[in-house]
Amino acid sequence: MNRILDIVERHTHHGSRRRHNNTMAIMRKSKQFKWQHKHLIGLRDLTTEEITYILDTAKGFEQISKRSVKKAPPLRGKVVVNLFFEDSTRTRNSFALAANRLSADVIEFTKKSSAVSKGETLLDTARNLEAMGIDIVVIRHSAAGAPMFLSKNIKACVVNAGDGFCEHPTQALLDVYTIRQMRGSLEGLKIAIVGDIAHSRVARSDMWAMTKLGAEVTLVGPPTLMPADADRLPVNISYSLDEVIEKVDVINMLRIQFERMGGNPFPSIREYSRYFGLTLDRMKRAKSDIIVMHPGPINRGLEMESEVADGPNSVILQQVTNGLAVRMAVLFLVNQAAAQTPA
Amino acid sequence: MKTILDSEQIEKTLATLAKEIASSATGADDLAIIGVRSRGEILAQRLARYVSDQLSHPVLCGTLDITLYRDDLNSPHSEGQPEVRTTEIGFNVDDKTVILVDDVLYTGRSTRAALDALIDLGRPKAIRLAVLVERAGREFPIQADYTGLKAQVEPGQSVHVKLVESDGRNEVVVE
Numbered sequence: 001m002n003r004i005l006d007i008v009e010r011h012t013h014h015g016s017r018r019r020h021n022n023t024m025a026i027m028r029k030s031k032q033f034k035w036q037h038k039h040l041i042g043l044r045d046l047t048t049e050e051i052t053y054i055l056d057t058a059k060g061f062e063q064i065s066k067r068s069v070k071k072a073p074p075l076r077g078k079v080v081v082n083l084f085f086e087d088s089t090r091t092r093n094s095f096a097l098a099a100n101r102l103s104a105d106v107i108e109f110t111k112k113s114s115a116v117s118k119g120e121t122l123l124d125t126a127r128n129l130e131a132m133g134i135d136i137v138v139i140r141h142s143a144a145g146a147p148m149f150l151s152k153n154i155k156a157c158v159v160n161a162g163d164g165f166c167e168h169p170t171q172a173l174l175d176v177y178t179i180r181q182m183r184g185s186l187e188g189l190k191i192a193i194v195g196d197i198a199h200s201r202v203a204r205s206d207m208w209a210m211t212k213l214g215a216e217v218t219l220v221g222p223p224t225l226m227p228a229d230a231d232r233l234p235v236n237i238s239y240s241l242d243e244v245i246e247k248v249d250v251i252n253m254l255r256i257q258f259e260r261m262g263g264n265p266f267p268s269i270r271e272y273s274r275y276f277g278l279t280l281d282r283m284k285r286a287k288s289d290i291i292v293m294h295p296g297p298i299n300r301g302l303e304m305e306s307e308v309a310d311g312p313n314s315v316i317l318q319q320v321t322n323g324l325a326v327r328m329a330v331l332f333l334v335n336q337a338a339a340q341t342p343a
Numbered sequence: 344m345k346t347i348l349d350s351e352q353i354e355k356t357l358a359t360l361a362k363e364i365a366s367s368a369t370g371a372d373d374l375a376i377i378g379v380r381s382r383g384e385i386l387a388q389r390l391a392r393y394v395s396d397q398l399s400h401p402v403l404c405g406t407l408d409i410t411l412y413r414d415d416l417n418s419p420h421s422e423g424q425p426e427v428r429t430t431e432i433g434f435n436v437d438d439k440t441v442i443l444v445d446d447v448l449y450t451g452r453s454t455r456a457a458l459d460a461l462i463d464l465g466r467p468k469a470i471r472l473a474v475l476v477e478r479a480g481r482e483f484p485i486q487a488d489y490t491g492l493k494a495q496v497e498p499g500q501s502v503h504v505k506l507v508e509s510d511g512r513n514e515v516v517v518e
Contacts, residue, residue, distance in 0.1 A: 068465065069463040069464070071463070074412075329427070339416065
C-alpha cells in the first residue's frame, strides 16, 4: 500500500493529500459493487456496503450545488412526484431541488390541495399519477409502511421521505454523511440521540445507519418518550443527558413533536429543557469538538439554546446542504436500478 | 493480446505530447490540463508535470468525472454500473485553454460527455483534446488535437491503457 502511495505521490505534480486518498478509494472500490434497489424504503434492511455506497455517490453530487450551472442531466426527461401526505417544508423542498438539479421534472402533490381530501385512497392517487407517466415517487405518510405498500403496487421507483414512526432514511443518510465529512468515519464514535425518541422516525433511521457504520449509539430521553421496543434495539438507553454529555463525540437533538403527542409526556416544557435541553452550561462539560446536530425545525430554547444552535460546534445548516447531495444520490441510484431492470 | 506501448514508450509519448501542447500554448497562466476519470486523471497529472517542465512554470491540473453526462445512463449496462465520483477542479475554467486528457479516443461519446460537463463549469477560451491512443470507430464528429499513438485495431478488439497507479503496471495492450 505504501509503495503505491509513493508512486502516486511521484506522479502527482499538483496533487494534494486529498487527491491521493481519492485515487486509493477508486482502487479499493474496483471490485465493482452494483446498486440494485429501485426503491429506498428504509435503512434497516440495507447493508453497510450499500449505505457506504450511497454516501460515496453523494460526494460526487456535492459540487453541483457549488458551481454556476447548478444542474446536471442524468434524470433528464424523468418525472419525480413529491407525494406528501404530511406537512413538510425542508424535506419536500430538498427533494424538489435535488430532482431539479438532476434535470427531472417535479410534480408537487400535497394532501390539502388534492383529491385525497375528497376521499381518494393512497393507491388510487398513486395509480392516477402513474397513469401520467411518472418515474419516481417521493412519499411522506403518517402511516408506517405506506412507502413499502406503494412499492409493491406501482411500477415507479419509491423513495421514503418519512413514514409514521418508522423511518426517514434520507435524513439519517445526510446525518451520517455530515459526520463522515467531519470525522472521516463513524467507526468507534459515541453518538447520543436525545429527546423525543418514541415519535421520531429520524431516531430510528439514524440508529440503523449509525450502528451499521460502526458507531455506538445511546438514546437519551425521559422514559415516557422512549419507544416501547427500546430494549430490543442495538443501542444503549439513558434517562439522563448529564450522564452522557461528557462522553459523546456527536449529539443529535431531536425536535419535540407536540403535534404527535397525546396526553402529557412530561410535566412542563421548562422541566423538559432543564433535564434534556442542550444548554451552554452542558456544552461546557462536553468534548470541545463535539458535533451538534438537529434535524430541524428547531424549537429554540426548548431542545437547544440559540447560542448552541448557532455556535461553533453546530453543523445544522451543513446538514441541510448535505441533504441535497444525499437526495440527489438517492434519486440517481434508484433510477439507475430501474434502468437496469426494464419492466 | 499485443502490447502496443510499453512503460518507456508511454512516458516518451507523454513527453512528446507535452512538447506539442507547450509549443502551442500562449502562456502557462491560461493553460489548464483536465483529465477524464479515471485513466485520464492519471495521464493528466503526468502530462501536467511534463508541460510544467517545458514551460518552467506550474500549470493547473484537474479531474473531471463525466458519469452524470453519459448518454447511456438510462439503458441497461452489460459491463457494470456507472459509478459517480467527484470532479476535482480547484480553479475557474473561464477564459482558460483547457487541454482535455483521455486515455483512448474511440467512439467519441465520452469526449462529448466531457465537453458538456466542462461547459457546465464555466466558459473556457478553448478546449483541446489530448489522447494517449486513438483508434478508428468514431460515432460522433470528434477528433483529437494531440494524439500520442494512432493504433491499428480491428473492430471487435479493444485497447486497454494500464497505468501503475490504477493497474500496477504501465502498458497499452490490444486484445
